[in-house]
Amino acid sequence: MAKHIDMKQPILDKNDAIASELRARFAEAGVFVLDLLASPGSGKTSTILATIDALRDEFNIAVIEGDIASSVDAEKIKAQGTAAVQINTGGACHLESAMIRRAVDVLDLDRLDLIIIENVGNLVCPTDFDLGENAKVMILSVPEGHDKPLKYPGVFQVSDAVILNKADTMPVFDFDEEEFVSSVKQLNPRVPIFKISATKGDGVDAWTAWLADRIRAAQL
Amino acid sequence: MHELGIMTGVMDSARTAAEGAGAQRLLGVTLSVGEMTEAIEDALQFAFEALCEGDPFFEGATLTVNMIAPKSRCLECGCEFAHDRFHMFCPACDSFATQLIAGRELQIDSIEVDLPDDEEQR
Ligand SMILES: Nc1nc2c(ncn2[C@@H]2O[C@H](COP(=O)(O)OP(=O)(O)OP(=O)(O)O)[C@@H](O)[C@H]2O)c(=O)[nH]1
Ligand SMILES: [Mg+2]
Ligand SMILES: [Zn+2]
Numbered sequence: 001m002a003k004h005i006d007m008k009q010p011i012l013d014k015n016d017a018i019a020s021e022l023r024a025r026f027a028e029a030g031v032f033v034l035d036l037l038a039s040p041g042s043g044k045t046s047t048i049l050a051t052i053d054a055l056r057d058e059f060n061i062a063v064i065e066g067d068i069a070s071s072v073d074a075e076k077i078k079a080q081g082t083a084a085v086q087i088n089t090g091g092a093c094h095l096e097s098a099m100i101r102r103a104v105d106v107l108d109l110d111r112l113d114l115i116i117i118e119n120v121g122n123l124v125c126p127t128d129f130d131l132g133e134n135a136k137v138m139i140l141s142v143p144e145g146h147d148k149p150l151k152y153p154g155v156f157q158v159s160d161a162v163i164l165n166k167a168d169t170m171p172v173f174d175f176d177e178e179e180f181v182s183s184v185k186q187l188n189p190r191v192p193i194f195k196i197s198a199t200k201g202d203g204v205d206a207w208t209a210w211l212a213d214r215i216r217a218a219q220l
Numbered sequence: 221m222h223e224l225g226i227m228t229g230v231m232d233s234a235r236t237a238a239e240g241a242g243a244q245r246l247l248g249v250t251l252s253v254g255e256m257t258e259a260i261e262d263a264l265q266f267a268f269e270a271l272c273e274g275d276p277f278f279e280g281a282t283l284t285v286n287m288i289a290p291k292s293r294c295l296e297c298g299c300e301f302a303h304d305r306f307h308m309f310c311p312a313c314d315s316f317a318t319q320l321i322a323g324r325e326l327q328i329d330s331i332e333v334d335l336p337d338d339e340e341q342r
Contacts, residue, residue: 001337002334003243004330004331005332007233007329009233009327009328010328011233012226012229014229092225125258127258128258128259128326154256154258154305157305157320183306186308187306189308189309190317
């Protein structure tokens with residue numbers, strides 16, 4: 001006999017439950033958590049290094065590096081004197097909250113003000129997964145092209161800020177900045193856009209000032 | 221893509237609910253999926269078929285996916301409007317201060333199961 005059973009159950013309920021638990025722990029400890037989303041090679045690690053440089057005097061920072069296999073990015077962060085935990089997703093295309101919980105368990109949350117998560121390089125899969133973060137920020141680099149908001153609307157829509165990196169390469173690529181800003185604003189009308197050069201330092205001030213305001217607010 | 225991972229979670233939940241009801245077999249699953257999420261209907265179907273294959277509990281089950289179109293509310297004028305994935309501003313007052321109220325769903329709505337006949341007689 002066939003029977004209909006109503007469920008009304010969120011598909012990602014396990015991920016969401018752990019994310020909520022993490023969010024409560026972060027709030028309790030006064031830690032601000034940033035989830036960085038971007039394509040491979042867009043400058044996530046470079047942006048993290050520049051951000052640490054700008055904020056390390058005021059805040060205690062740790063980094064969680066999500067990578068499909070290697071630990072080279074975590075080594076770069078550690079070389080700069082910052083705590084870094086490596087998560088290897090073993091082929092998975094995004095981080096999930098259970099992976100973050102394991103990484104957080106080895107960190108001293110009470111000592112920290114900021115945790116930066118470098119998500120797996122991918123503009124699609126990470127957008128649907130809550131990690132318990134305070135903000136998702138996406139990085140697009142100039143060589144990827146100004147049409148990316150039209151190809152990957154989801155990530156632009158869920159982001160609390162957009163970083164346009166490798167601004168120094170704009171003369172080389174025919175990147176239409178006006179077109180880019182207008183398509184981002186149609187997807188996410190209130191999102192701030194920070195144009196930076198992570199490796200040269202241009203524009204990093206405005207980005208880190210925005211971030212610092214939010215870290216201070218999380219400490220209250 | 222992460223449809224396989226998503227579908228694995230769906231199948232676990234469906235099996236738990238079906239077994240809890242005393243079912244011998246799953247006949248169907250119905251999902252609601254918002255168009256603003258990254259889950260693609262075809263890939264969900266593909267993952268579902270792959271996971272059902274060779275598992276007697278799931279063999280022959282069907283997947284129904286209800287795609288939910290995006291909808292937002294304007295925080296300035298209060299109007300509610302449907303839109304595509306790319307344009308979020310209010311068509312009534314052109315405000316950019318809008319809030320998404322539908323389109324990010326990822327939910328198991330219901331399942332259909334096959335109960336053994338002796339259950340039926342009770
Ligand atoms: N010209 C220029 N190059 C940059 C900039 N930021 C990063 N790069 C270069 O881009 C390359 C990739 O930078 P990463 O910071 O490793 O990028 P990522 O996103 O962390 O890369 P994966 O973790 O491998 O996905 C490196 O060669 C950087 O030196 C920038 O602002 N300008
Ligand atoms: Mg990196
Ligand atoms: Zn309006």
